[in-house]
Amino acid sequence: MARGVVASSAPVKNYLGKLTVFVVFACIVASSGGLIFGYDIGISGGVTSMDSFLLKFFPEVYQRQKTDSTTNQYCKFNSHLVTLFTSSLYLAALISCFFASTVTRVLGRKWSMFSGGLTFLVGASINCAAKDIAMLIIGRILLGFGVGFAIQSVPLYLSEMAPAKLRGMLNIGFQLMITVGILCANLINYFTAKIKGGWGWRVSLGLACIPAIIITLGSLLLPDTPNSLIERGHTERAKAMLRKVRGTNDIDAEYEDIVAASEESKAIKHPWSNLLKRKYRPQLTMSLLIPCFQQLTGINVVMFYAPVLFKTIGFGSEASLMSAVITGSINMVSTFISIATVDKVGRRALFFQGGIQMIICQVAVGTMFKFKFGTSGKANGPLTKAYTDWLLFFICAYTAGFAWSWGPLGWLVPSEIFPLEIRSACQAIVVAVNMLFTFIVAEGFLSWLCHLKFALFYCFSGILVVMTLFIAFFLPETKNRPIEEMSIVWKKHWFWGRFVADQDVDDEKMEMGKKTTTD
Numbered sequence: 296m297a298r299g300v301v302a303s304s305a306p307v308k309n310y311l312g313k314l315t316v317f318v319v320f321a322c323i324v325a326s327s328g329g330l331i332f333g334y335d336i337g338i339s340g341g342v343t344s345m346d347s348f349l350l351k352f353f354p355e356v357y358q359r360q361k362t363d364s365t366t367n368q369y370c371k372f373n374s375h376l377v378t379l380f381t382s383s384l385y386l387a388a389l390i391s392c393f394f395a396s397t398v399t400r401v402l403g404r405k406w407s408m409f410s411g412g413l414t415f416l417v418g419a420s421i422n423c424a425a426k427d428i429a430m431l432i433i434g435r436i437l438l439g440f441g442v443g444f445a446i447q448s449v450p451l452y453l454s455e456m457a458p459a460k461l462r463g464m465l466n467i468g469f470q471l472m473i474t475v476g477i478l479c480a481n482l483i484n485y486f487t488a489k490i491k492g493g494w495g496w497r498v499s500l501g502l503a504c505i506p507a508i509i510i511t512l513g514s515l516l517l518p519d520t521p522n523s524l525i526e527r528g529h530t531e532r533a534k535a536m537l538r539k540v541r542g543t544n545d546i547d548a549e550y551e552d553i554v555a556a557s558e559e560s561k562a563i564k565h566p567w568s569n570l571l572k573r574k575y576r577p578q579l580t581m582s583l584l585i586p587c588f589q590q591l592t593g594i595n596v597v598m599f600y601a602p603v604l605f606k607t608i609g610f611g612s613e614a615s616l617m618s619a620v621i622t623g624s625i626n627m628v629s630t631f632i633s634i635a636t637v638d639k640v641g642r643r644a645l646f647f648q649g650g651i652q653m654i655i656c657q658v659a660v661g662t663m664f665k666f667k668f669g670t671s672g673k674a675n676g677p678l679t680k681a682y683t684d685w686l687l688f689f690i691c692a693y694t695a696g697f698a699w700s701w702g703p704l705g706w707l708v709p710s711e712i713f714p715l716e717i718r719s720a721c722q723a724i725v726v727a728v729n730m731l732f733t734f735i736v737a738e739g740f741l742s743w744l745c746h747l748k749f750a751l752f753y754c755f756s757g758i759l760v761v762m763t764l765f766i767a768f769f770l771p772e773t774k775n776r777p778i779e780e781m782s783i784v785w786k787k788h789w790f791w792g793r794f795v796a797d798q799d800v801d802d803e804k805m806e807m808g809k810k811t812t813t814d
């Protein structure tokens with residue numbers, strides 16, 4: 296996906312131009328891209344905890360939940376169809392990412408956003424009108440295609456439209472919009488669950504149409520980016536567009552740079568085989584492991600299934616949905632903390648602090664489940680207020696730890712370590728791996744909980760220990776390092792140094808030298 300283009304720690308030039316209406320418009324459309332992704336994440340857990348929804352689509356899960364008081368609490372929601380409802384979206388998003396990158400390149404960002412928005416709109420409408428499981432799952436798959444296109448094209452569009460000095464903050468900004476989308480979904484579920492007549496879930500699923508309409512119509516009104524026009528050979532139109540977008544006639548410097556960047560990237564003939572070169576071993580490893588680890592923190596257990604999880608341990612419906620609103624709010628607020636601190640304390644410090652906090656919280660949650668439900672899954676007495684307060688506290692502290700570390704850094708760090716030669720290939724891997732593991736966790740969680748019981752939380756904490764050690768030993772600090780200097784960073788590293796030849800570093804230094812003289 297295109298997120299890598301959004302943020303770069305490379306020094307940014309001060310081109311002339313101001314913040315125009317187009318750019319503000321682009322920001323609104325881009326935010327709806329983050330919102331639709333987040334909205335889907337937050338909405339499914341809430342609706343699957345609503346009785347009317349379960350009764351209509353998953354009656355056997357509803358019966359198990361209501362009538363059988365001896366049933367193992369850990370397995371209350373374990374249903375393949377319930378998980379498929381959540382997970383199908385991410386599989387579809389994974390598949391569509393691959394098509395979306397071609398559409399984005401060949402037809403331009405605008406049509407990619409339009410197709411994403413339209414598919415999403417159709418999916419949301421089908422879900423809202425769903426009569427049976429088939430409609431529900433087809434709707435989710437269409438939403439997934441829409442998400443795949445949106446996460447491919449929207450950040451790219453935004454990064455190309457926004458003035459250079461705003462680009463750096465846009466990467467975390469997109470993650471922030473995801474958290475806003477999750478919170479909106481949590482809040483909407485809380486209120487729609489109260490609608491009498493059992494159709495509140497239709498409102499929850501149908502409201503996804505609002506951000507979808509913004510993207511669909513917005514993309515029709517928005518112009519193509521100058522970069523995309525140049526990429527497709529429309530140079531005069533590109534110049535005119537740049538003048539319009541920047542609100543000045545003095546665009547020559549920026550225009551020349553876009554042309555140079557476009558030629559440089561066209562000259563890259565084999566991004567995938569470049570990736571296999573020995574000197575890119577660190578980047579290849581990071582593009583596979585960082586998104587995989589981000590999902591193996593278990594964050595989506597909370598984001599997808601918080602209401603279900605709270606119901607599992609005996610919270611009432613309203614309390615479960617309110618708890619999701621609380622975790623959603625913590626998630627959003629803590630992302631701001633990341634934005635405020637990431638360039639001061641650095642990436643590694645946030646990874647350590649967040650990682651250790653998450654380990655402690657997962658162990659605490661596992662232990663609390665162990666004492667209350669043991670291995671049988673039967674509660675040994677009523678839930679006390681102190682118990683539920685502590686549980687909520689640990690889940691919130693875990694979410695906060697994620698939201699200022701692995702959440703935004705899981706995208707930011709990959710985006711700042713890939714040189715142009717392998718950037719598109721690496722970013723595609725990052726998105727695909729992220730979607731794949733999102734799918735795996737969504738698909739697996741309810742059944743893992745049923746089989747591993749409280750030990751599931753110990754497993755997540757074990758993985759978190761491995762991840763934190765991985766950061767300690769293998770990820771160098773990238774704060775304030777321009778992309779052009781990255782091979783020096785790897786060369787100096789105790790482990791990765793062996794993969795980077797002195798020649799590679801010299802070449803990079805020469806490139807930088809050339810850039811400084813031309814600048």
Ligand SMILES: OC[C@H]1O[C@](O)(CO)[C@@H](O)[C@@H]1O
Nearest residue numbers: 336474594595598626702733
């Ligand atoms: O804010 C939490 C959300 O952030 C993501 O990791 C995406 O970066 C999602 O998978 C998760 O639901």
